[in-house]
Amino acid sequence: MLSYWIMLSAVLFGIGAVGVIIRRNVLVVLMCIELMLNGTNLALVSFSRFQGNLQGQVMAFFVIVVAAAEAAVGLAIIISLFRTAKSVESSDAGDLKG
Amino acid sequence: MIIFWILAVLLVSSAAAVVVMRSTLNSALALTFNLLVMAAAFAGLHAHFLAVVQVIIYAGAIMVLILFAVMLLNVKAERHKRHENYLLVLAMVLAVCFCGALAPLVRAGFGQPAPETAAVSGSLAAVAKLLFSDYVLLSQVSGLLIIAALAGAVMLARERRKE
Numbered sequence: 001m002l003s004y005w006i007m008l009s010a011v012l013f014g015i016g017a018v019g020v021i022i023r024r025n026v027l028v029v030l031m032c033i034e035l036m037l038n039g040t041n042l043a044l045v046s047f048s049r050f051q052g053n054l055q056g057q058v059m060a061f062f063v064i065v066v067a068a069a070e071a072a073v074g075l076a077i078i079i080s081l082f083r084t085a086k087s088v089e090s091s092d093a094g095d096l097k098g
Numbered sequence: 099m100i101i102f103w104i105l106a107v108l109l110v111s112s113a114a115a116v117v118v119m120r121s122t123l124n125s126a127l128a129l130t131f132n133l134l135v136m137a138a139a140f141a142g143l144h145a146h147f148l149a150v151v152q153v154i155i156y157a158g159a160i161m162v163l164i165l166f167a168v169m170l171l172n173v174k175a176e177r178h179k180r181h182e183n184y185l186l187v188l189a190m191v192l193a194v195c196f197c198g199a200l201a202p203l204v205r206a207g208f209g210q211p212a213p214e215t216a217a218v219s220g221s222l223a224a225v226a227k228l229l230f231s232d233y234v235l236l237s238q239v240s241g242l243l244i245i246a247a248l249a250g251a252v253m254l255a256r257e258r259r260k261e
Contacts, residue, residue, distance in 0.1 A: 001099075003200075003203040003204045004102060004106075004204065005102070005143070006200060006203060007197065007200055007201075007203065007204050008102075008106050008109065008110070010196060010197050010200050011110055011113075011197055012109060012110070012113050013196070014192075014193035014194075014196050014197050015110070015113040015114055015116075015117055015193070016113065016117075017189070017192070017193055017196075018117060018186075018189040018190060018192075018193050019116060019117035021185060021188075021189040022117070022185060022186055022189055023117065025122055025173065027122055027126075027164065027167060027168060027171075027173060028116070028117075028122055028125050030164065031116055031125055031126065031129045031164060032116060032117060034129065034133075034156070034160065035113055035116060035129065035132065038132070038133065038136050038156070041136070041140075041148075041152075042136065042139060042140075045139075045140055045143050045145045045148060046143055048143075048145065048220075049143040049144055049145070049220075054220065054224055054225055054228050055228075057145050057147070057148050057220060057225055058225060058228050058229060058233055060145070060148055061147075061148060061151060061225070061229070062233075062236060062240060064148075064151055064152065064155055064156060065155075065240045065243070065244065066240070066243065067156070067160065068155055068156075068159060068160055068244070069243050069244050069246075069247035070247070071160045071163055071164070072163060072247050072248065072251045073247050073250050073251050073254070075163055075164065075166075075167045075251070075255075076250070076251035076252075076253075076254035076255040077254060078167060078171075079167065079170075079171070079254070079255045080254050080255060082171050083258075088171055088173055
């Protein structure tokens, strides 16, 4: 039964990873990063349930805290990227490209 | 078990919708739905405090931030030139390999739920007890992290005055 939850969490992580690689819109990339973090949280919480202690839940709580801080800073970076590149597509932000 | 399959179908389909949808707003709404169903999954795994935290912080605060950014930056749909099809194939192959590496786990089918006592009930009292006794350093440092992230976000996003 635990293995089904872990498989589900791996599928969610994989879908998020595919989204990060494929999409050019940096806001959608940020959303896919949140998807990956959610997949990880699901794995942590299901381990916590099937082992009978709360350590997985505490770790998932800290993952949520760090994800919130990272989303705030990431959006600030996106806003300042938008100011120079005038677009949110990563293919338009190629100033440093050789 | 039926609950697991319902949750799994909802989670995977909304995750796929986040990746596939052309419009950024549709992706954001699909992600919000995914986060809410994930909170239901946490509640089903007896992590009640974490389910509430997920709704309040993830679906409530983080998604609102993302939607603010979508609204303020006036994001339209992605343009259609897609000359990187090899990247799509490579990403899919890697994701399938990653999930396939866990396939023997599913065949083995290990893990029965542990019997539930009050100490590990996933309620607010039990998690708070752990957070403030064993992990008190981590919880204080995470407060510091949030302050640092707040200051950094304000610094990054403020108007640059042209001297």
